[in-house]
Amino acid sequence: MELVELKTVRNILKVDIAFTVILITGFQRITNNKLVMNKIDLNALRDRAYKTACEHGFHDTELSNEHCFCLVISELMEAVEADRKNRHFDKEKYKIGEYAECQGWLTNEEKFINVFNRYIKDTIEDELSDAVIRLLDLAGMRNISLEIATKEIGDCIDDMAESCKDETFTESIYAISTLPVRYDGLYDFHTTINDMVLSIFGLAKHLEIDLLWHIEQKMKYNKFRNKMHGKKY
Numbered sequence: 322m323e324l325v326e327l328k329t330v331r332n333i334l335k336v337d338i339a340f341t342v343i344l345i346t347g348f349q350r351i352t353n354n355k356l357v358m359n360k361i362d363l364n365a366l367r368d369r370a371y372k373t374a375c376e377h378g379f380h381d382t383e384l385s386n387e388h389c390f391c392l393v394i395s396e397l398m399e400a401v402e403a404d405r406k407n408r409h410f411d412k413e414k415y416k417i418g419e420y421a422e423c424q425g426w427l428t429n430e431e432k433f434i435n436v437f438n439r440y441i442k443d444t445i446e447d448e449l450s451d452a453v454i455r456l457l458d459l460a461g462m463r464n465i466s467l468e469i470a471t472k473e474i475g476d477c478i479d480d481m482a483e484s485c486k487d488e489t490f491t492e493s494i495y496a497i498s499t500l501p502v503r504y505d506g507l508y509d510f511h512t513t514i515n516d517m518v519l520s521i522f523g524l525a526k527h528l529e530i531d532l533l534w535h536i537e538q539k540m541k542y543n544k545f546r547n548k549m550h551g552k553k554y
Contacts (some may be wrong), residue, residue: 361474361533363457363467363518369540370454371461378548380462386510388554389459393452393517394498400448404490408444410535415440430545437542441535449525450535452497454543456518463510470515474522481523493524 374380403409418440422432441447460467485493497520504513525532543550 361471363471363474366536366540367457367460367465367467370457373540373543374458374461377543377546377550379458379554384462386459386463389455389462390501392554393455393459396448396452396455397494397498399443400445400452401491401494403443403445403448410441410444410446410530434542434545437538441538442542445528446525446530446532446535447539449521449530449532450539453518453521453532453536454539456514456521460514463514465511465514467515467518469512470518474519477519478523478526481519482526485524485527490528493527497521497524 371380415436419436422436425432427435457467459465488496497517500517500520501513504516508516522532
């Protein structure tokens, strides 16, 4: 075989190998994402969110479902404002900031709060996390199981993300915000809460946001905040 032919064969093999690596890497990424999603225990997150809210005075008085939904929607609207201002979480800047904070003499709590305030707070990711945490809190207050969402989140998340592709960010947020009204009289309260949580996770997946990680960060941050987070309600 001539030298030119050998080079051609080698190039073809390199392309095939590279393509195979891409396929394997992609498959591993999809598989790992599904494994992470399948390990989510929304009921455990619900209990933590509700416990923290109680400890911070949010349930000192009786709250209506309408009140709680209004606060969920307010967080979704803040996500819209964050999108309008192009406030996105920058993972690389976060890592650099986290490393820089470790060089100081502050406590671990102070370091965490500083980094969170600088690189996570008021971003789209942060506001979507707040919306889910509000729903988790509401589910805890009403003793609503999130087992349906927990079971379906691993299997349905890709389909839910796909459904967001033909919508703008504001249209997706509007669809989620209006679920309580659109479901009224058709589905029970339990289903409404589960589907709102799933919908936000689906939107986050579409935006390539690691929502579970951001929820964990915000829940940790909330534990260090003042009563009622310094607000009236």
